[in-house]
């Protein structure tokens with residue numbers, strides 16, 4: 378089983394990163410192959426809305442030759458995907474927004490008849506996670522809802538787990554949240570159990 382974590386914080390060793398690490402450790406404990414991708418280490422240009430080749434076979438963006446083809450391949454070759462982001466301005470980070478925009482080539486659309494022909498992300502198992510400073514859990518309602526819309530409704534993936542950690546601001550604050558870190562570890566253990 379291959380598990381991939383997309384970390385959408387610009388901060389390495391920050392709270393999202395540490396949460397991802399615990400999740401991946403849980404997966405490893407069940408024998409999974411794991412990989413962590415820092416989205417901010419990659420060049421991902423924002424979609425220009427050209428509606429050219431990306432929805433038509435072979436589903437590639439012809440506007441940009443950046444890191445997205447490689448990231449999509451890695452995502453599609455994984456059995457379980459974690460997206461983890463800090464809450465920024467009541468949403469997830471801009472780099473994750475740009476990543477989701479550029480996942481449009483997952484879909485193959487018959488533009489003439491407005492019919493979805495293929496969805497390469499369909500059925501992928503996904504865990505979504507958000508960390509934030511505010512103690513109030515409802516701060517993540519909107520970004521979780523947006524993730525539902527993008528991953529479930531648009532890309533037809535299965536969201537099979539959600540993690541949320543509140544009250545964390547500075548790098549490493551999450552290390553005081555033993556319960557949340559354990560929850561991430563145990564969720565991955567459960568999902569990767571044979």
Ligand SMILES: Cc1cc2nc3c(=O)[nH]c(=O)nc-3n(C[C@H](O)[C@H](O)[C@H](O)COP(=O)(O)O)c2cc1C
Pocket residue numbers: 386387388390391392393394462463464465466467468508509510511512516545546547548549
């Ligand atoms: C630009 C920016 C915007 C933020 N917006 C919010 C917000 O709207 N709500 C909130 O609770 N925390 C907000 N935060 C706090 C982060 O979510 C918090 O510091 C988080 O733990 C950072 O995660 P990281 O260590 O993985 O980068 C914001 C932080 C930054 C830098």
